[in-house]
Amino acid sequence: MVDTRRVVIQVNSDEDLRRARVGQLVAIGLPGALESWLIGMIEKVIKTPVLSSQRDDGQLSEAESDDDVAQEVVMNTVHVALVGSVTTLPQKNSRFSRSILQVPEIDSICHVLRDAQLQAFMNILSAGRDSKTALNLGRYTIDETAVAYIDGNKLFQRHAAVLGSTGSGKSWTVASLLEQAQRLPGANVVVFDLHGEYKSLGYACHYRIPGPEELSSNDKHLLFLPYWLLNSEELIAMFVDRSEFTAQNQVTIFQQTVIEEKRKALVAGKHDAVLGAFTLDSPVPFSMDAVVAELKRLNDERVEGVKGEKNGPFFGQFSRLLVRINAKLTDKRYGFLFQSPKEAQTYEAMASIMAKMMDYSSTGHQVKVIDFSEVPSEILPVIVGLVARVIYEVQFWTDREKRQPLAMVCDEAHLYLPKKDGRNPVEQRAIENFERIAKEGRKYGVGLVVVSQRPSDVSSTILCQCSNIIALRLTNSEDQATVRHLMPESLAGLTDTLPALDIGESLVVGDAVLLPSRIKIDPPSEANRPQSSTIDFWDEWAKAPAPPDFTRAVENMRRQRRSS
Numbered sequence: 001m002v003d004t005r006r007v008v009i010q011v012n013s014d015e016d017l018r019r020a021r022v023g024q025l026v027a028i029g030l031p032g033a034l035e036s037w038l039i040g041m042i043e044k045v046i047k048t049p050v051l052s053s054q055r056d057d058g059q060l061s062e063a064e065s066d067d068d069v070a071q072e073v074v075m076n077t078v079h080v081a082l083v084g085s086v087t088t089l090p091q092k093n094s095r096f097s098r099s100i101l102q103v104p105e106i107d108s109i110c111h112v113l114r115d116a117q118l119q120a121f122m123n124i125l126s127a128g129r130d131s132k133t134a135l136n137l138g139r140y141t142i143d144e145t146a147v148a149y150i151d152g153n154k155l156f157q158r159h160a161a162v163l164g165s166t167g168s169g170k171s172w173t174v175a176s177l178l179e180q181a182q183r184l185p186g187a188n189v190v191v192f193d194l195h196g197e198y199k200s201l202g203y204a205c206h207y208r209i210p211g212p213e214e215l216s217s218n219d220k221h222l223l224f225l226p227y228w229l230l231n232s233e234e235l236i237a238m239f240v241d242r243s244e245f246t247a248q249n250q251v252t253i254f255q256q257t258v259i260e261e262k263r264k265a266l267v268a269g270k271h272d273a274v275l276g277a278f279t280l281d282s283p284v285p286f287s288m289d290a291v292v293a294e295l296k297r298l299n300d301e302r303v304e305g306v307k308g309e310k311n312g313p314f315f316g317q318f319s320r321l322l323v324r325i326n327a328k329l330t331d332k333r334y335g336f337l338f339q340s341p342k343e344a345q346t347y348e349a350m351a352s353i354m355a356k357m358m359d360y361s362s363t364g365h366q367v368k369v370i371d372f373s374e375v376p377s378e379i380l381p382v383i384v385g386l387v388a389r390v391i392y393e394v395q396f397w398t399d400r401e402k403r404q405p406l407a408m409v410c411d412e413a414h415l416y417l418p419k420k421d422g423r424n425p426v427e428q429r430a431i432e433n434f435e436r437i438a439k440e441g442r443k444y445g446v447g448l449v450v451v452s453q454r455p456s457d458v459s460s461t462i463l464c465q466c467s468n469i470i471a472l473r474l475t476n477s478e479d480q481a482t483v484r485h486l487m488p489e490s491l492a493g494l495t496d497t498l499p500a501l502d503i504g505e506s507l508v509v510g511d512a513v514l515l516p517s518r519i520k521i522d523p524p525s526e527a528n529r530p531q532s533s534t535i536d537f538w539d540e541w542a543k544a545p546a547p548p549d550f551t552r553a554v555e556n557m558r559r560q561r562r563s564s
Contacts (some may be wrong), residue, residue: 164472
């Protein structure tokens, strides 16, 4: 059988059938093209008994009646998915292409690629790469002597997803990519680290969102995010409860007050050029205390009526809103937003903040790791989305000739980019920011690397924009189904191998790799391996126990910070 992307090959002998194994590569001859071969990957090997009868002329036919002499014949078939073609050029250099210009004839010859033939083909895949800038992902599982190079341009410009269950080697894979990226003098990568897992990377520049005890610290590696960086929707999501009866009035007056305070700040600073073009979402410093004071005035306002004083138009409507705002402003967990130092409240502060997150020109700034482990979980999506949004918008407004490509690595993406319907407003703001980047980022040199242990929980809109999939071991059926839907239909069968992959072994499919392949990821250097959260229970239990210190643990919980 010959289809546009699949062929079924009949095998004459059991001996030949034993040479075919699932996952192996085969070469199929093309009609009239001695120097061209189709390359396919074996999906199934089937041995099927067929009931036949002996006719008078000695030929076998299907049994037609009980009078025929029944005889069992075995039909051997191999199902192959076509993945590309190899063409030998006039200069005797072979080239592999994923395009399939024509399908084989029904009686074409097929060969399993083994030993020297397999090595020769793998050399074709590895040829033509500059060893200084090539992205070396690891070794091919079917031929460990062949280096698995991938196209670094296509990996980042068309977005990528690194997916795998806990303990499958996701952090190992990400660290391996980062280690190679930092060797390039102009690399520009920002890692969103949710659990402090990448703080051991010695070559990276590390920043962290400050915790409650660090608000007065002068540590240059602390990253304050003043509240005026939030746009209107993010501020509303943080303060306003949409279920309240007066929510619409709260939103309207809050927005009017904020834009008026921004206008006053621009006038006071004599920023006339900005004054004529700014909007409610413009990142302009303003006084939150002044906003609260105005809301309180309107909430308590009494006006003259026909028969004396009466309640103002907004009397009592902002009481709950003021309570929520005050709770956020005084909560030290939110100090990085509302209790940032004075220098973070100046007009010039944003340029300094963006330099921390986006600078690539200084030594050691090719990879920036931002530690979000101190951010309260209830606003984590807003804060991660805020950082992604301002990076993207600054990149968008950078002069084209000065724009340096930048990649954002979104670790534990399922925590702030959920797929589930009925998202709360906090999650919705983050998702909208990342969905915009996923759809439009390539035009402005912004790439995404989505990392998750639960791909079924990640926004499908974002995952569908990832043209490169690095899938490690996945044991959950829903996660496997999600990865299957991301792959071309002809390669969906490859996902059957996901539960059987070894640690650090991956199935790589997409624009960045010439051939969909199982690849053993090269580990990062020992000094730059991430601090895995996996604990060896049995080994730890086998050790003599040390006395626990619950007093310190409780104090850490109260302080919202672990002891150094």
